[in-house]
Amino acid sequence: MAEYLAGKNIVLGVTGGIAAYKAVEVASRLRKLGAEVHVIMTRAAQEFVTELTFREISGNPVNTGMWEKVLHWNVEHIALARLADLVLVVPATANLVAKLAAGMADDMLTTTILATQAPVFLAPAMNSNMYTNPVTQENLEKLKARGMRILPPASGHLACGIDGVGRLPEPVEIVSCVKAHFSAVCSLRGRKILVTAGGTIAPIDPVRFLGNRSSGKMGYRIAEEAAKRGAEVVLVSGVSALPDPEGVRTVRVETTEEMRSAVLQDFPDADAVIKAAAVADYRVKHVSEQKIKKSDGEWTIELERNPDILYELGRMKKHQVLVGFAAETQNLMEYAKKKLEKKNLDFIVANDVTMPGAGFRGETNIARLMFRDGKVEEHPLMKKAELAAIILDRVEEILPCG
Ligand code: CTP
Numbered sequence: 001m002a003e004y005l006a007g008k009n010i011v012l013g014v015t016g017g018i019a020a021y022k023a024v025e026v027a028s029r030l031r032k033l034g035a036e037v038h039v040i041m042t043r044a045a046q047e048f049v050t051e052l053t054f055r056e057i058s059g060n061p062v063n064t065g066m067w068e069k070v071l072h073w074n075v076e077h078i079a080l081a082r083l084a085d086l087v088l089v090v091p092a093t094a095n096l097v098a099k100l101a102a103g104m105a106d107d108m109l110t111t112t113i114l115a116t117q118a119p120v121f122l123a124p125a126m127n128s129n130m131y132t133n134p135v136t137q138e139n140l141e142k143l144k145a146r147g148m149r150i151l152p153p154a155s156g157h158l159a160c161g162i163d164g165v166g167r168l169p170e171p172v173e174i175v176s177c178v179k180a181h182f183s184a185v186c187s188l189r190g191r192k193i194l195v196t197a198g199g200t201i202a203p204i205d206p207v208r209f210l211g212n213r214s215s216g217k218m219g220y221r222i223a224e225e226a227a228k229r230g231a232e233v234v235l236v237s238g239v240s241a242l243p244d245p246e247g248v249r250t251v252r253v254e255t256t257e258e259m260r261s262a263v264l265q266d267f268p269d270a271d272a273v274i275k276a277a278a279v280a281d282y283r284v285k286h287v288s289e290q291k292i293k294k295s296d297g298e299w300t301i302e303l304e305r306n307p308d309i310l311y312e313l314g315r316m317k318k319h320q321v322l323v324g325f326a327a328e329t330q331n332l333m334e335y336a337k338k339k340l341e342k343k344n345l346d347f348i349v350a351n352d353v354t355m356p357g358a359g360f361r362g363e364t365n366i367a368r369l370m371f372r373d374g375k376v377e378e379h380p381l382m383k384k385a386e387l388a389a390i391i392l393d394r395v396e397e398i399l400p401c402g
Contacts, residue, residue, distance in 0.1 A: 003034030004179050010035045011080050011116075013089035013109040014054070015096045016044020017168075019125040023090040024049060025171035027057045033179065036060065038080055040109045042096070063108050081115035088178060089113075091125035091168050094136050100148075101139035119181065123151040123174050128164025151177055154380045172377055173386070176393050187396055189230035194270040195223045196263060196277035196309075198240035200256045204301060205288040212278045213360040216240025218325075219276030221388040223248045229392065234270075236262045238277050256280050256306035263309055272321035272395045275310045276349075278360075282306060314344030321398045323391065326350040327359060336370050346398050347371045349391060357381045369394065 010030055014023045027037045037058040041051060043065065051062045063080070089096065089109070096109070100122075105111040113120055122143065130136060131153060140150055151174060154167045168174075197219020199212040220242050223235040227247040235250045236259055244250040253259045256279050267273065282303035292299075310324050324345045326336040329352065336350035350368045353359030358366040358381075365387050369377040379387060 005030060005182060006034035008035045008085045008182060009083045010037050010178065011084040011087045011112060011118075012037050012039045012058070013042075013087060013092075013096075013113070014039060014045040014049070015042045015089065015091060015093045015109070016047055017091040017093045017125050018048065019091040019168035020045050020048035022168050022171050024053055024057055026088070026090050026174050027054060029171055029175040030178065031058060033175070038083070039063065040080070040112060042107055042109055044093075065108060078115055081112045081118075084112070084116050084118040086118055086178065086181065087113055087116055087120045088123070088174070089121070090123045090171075090174060092122040094124075094126045094130045094133075097122065097124060097136060097139045097143065101142045120148045121151060121177065121181075122148055123168055124153050124166075125168035126153075126166050128166040131164075131166040149177075149181075154382070167380075170379060173379065173382070173390065176390050179393060180389060187229050188226055188392070191231045191271040191399065192234070192266075192269055193223075193226040193231040193395075194234045194236070194263065194266050194273045195219050195226065196236045196238070196259060196273075196275045196279075197223065198238035198242075199278040200238040200259050200280045200306075201254050202280045202283045202303070202306075203255065203287050204284050205290065205292045207291050210280065210282075210284070210301075211239060212280065214238070214240070214278035215361050216242050217361075217363065218365060218384050218388070219274070220245055221384045222274050222276060222391060223250075225385065225388040225392050231271075234266045236266075236277070238279070256283065256309070260307055260309045260312070263313070267313060267316070267320070270320055271399060272323065273313055274323040274391065274395070275313075276325050278327065279309060280306055281308075308343075310343045310345070314342075317344060319400060321346045321395050323395065324348045327353045329354050333368065333370065333376070336368070340370055340372065345372075347394060349387075 014020050030037050038060050039054040039058050040063040051064050054062045099110050105114045154169050155165045198216035199214035202210040223233050224245045227233045233248040235248050237252055251262045253262050283306050285302040285304045322345045324343055326339050326348055328335050332350050332352045336348050340348040348370050351358045355366050357364045364381055365384050366381050367379050
């Protein structure tokens with residue numbers, strides 16, 4: 001794994017919420033990316049996770065209070081506040097948010113945050129009524145207005161037994177935000193990324209066609225994000241109502257064969273191909289040149305197979321990172337695994353399109369990323385733009401250097 005955070009000092013504040021255990025994974029992931037992690041635990045956090053766990057995982061001494069280390073207490077909060085390239089609080093309880101909003105400094109964490117000039121990221125996690133309570137929302141707004149970054153909590157099943165907003169985002173997403181903050185804005189400069197999006201169609205006659213429900217949003221968000229990161233981006237788009245993204249060479253196609261020839265043209269010198277398109281697997285065998293007139297009785301249309309573009313790329317692939325998508329309605333991971341192997345992909349983005357918030361039309365998605373080594377990352381409901389960033393983070397990690 002590339003050491004994206006080498007030389008960065010990250011102060012990880014841990015407060016007393018049930019999600020405190022997830023901060024252990026955050027610390028571990030940050031360290032794997034090369035960061036120096038300095039953990040500050042509030043008194044309440046120590047009720048949930050031991051100091052020893054964080055000491056082992058971070059490889060650094062853990063701060064558990066202002067007063068224990070008498071030798072250092074007078075300088076420690078300033079030292080960490082100065083040392084920090086970023087302060088990240090996981091989880092941030094309602095209590096911590098309120099204290100920060102009020103400018104309080106009654107323990108090591110609040111003192112460090114008040115004293116630091118580094119960016120501060122908070123990942124709030126709490127009971128959903130506490131989160132939606134106007135006082136918490138006002139406090140968060142105040143902190144945002146003062147320049148702190150709030151990583152929005154996810155919805156889901158909360159420890160208090162109810163479903164609602166307030167769940168800590170997955171550690172991998174929190175770490176992606178940190179990485180995105182530090183990654184040079186142009187982390188894909190010099191790279192060529194080929195993205196496909198939208199649905200291809202199968203014409204029947206000059207006025208009719210067979211199509212699918214793809215909106216193109218996921219692929220367009222990926223193309224935009226890759227362009228933001230400085231890549232040369234080619235977007236081969238099937239049917240989509242979306243406008244051409246800024247800074248992206250967009251090639252519009254309709255049929256699977258048109259998509260295939262456009263993709264093959266840009267494949268040889270591409271560094272990565274991300275195939276988000278919903279490609280029509282069949283075409284109409286006899287396309288009529290004239291509009292077909294209706295007649296009484298049934299109408300049968302004969303279909304024949306289209307080429308599987310991604311399968312072909314998988315066979316031709318040399319240095320390219322290949323990413324596929326699997327939109328399924330059942331047996332999600334089993335089908336995804338088969339596609340990953342058959343098409344020789346580096347990873348596959350699988351989503352169960354029957355889940356509310358996942359799939360074709362909306363602005364959000366729920367995805368699992370499956371890698372060649374069998375590792376699976378689960379991502380809860382998030383904006384397609386956020387998922388696009390995570391997908392490109394993984395591509396960057398796999399891309400060979402240089
Ligand atoms: N794909 C492709 N060419 C095709 C069909 C699909 O390149 N003719 C790509 C899609 O862009 C996507 C992945 O392959 O990245 C989807 O895999 P696929 O097995 O084709 O999915 P489905 O069409 O849903 O197939 P199935 O009916 O087997 O579920």
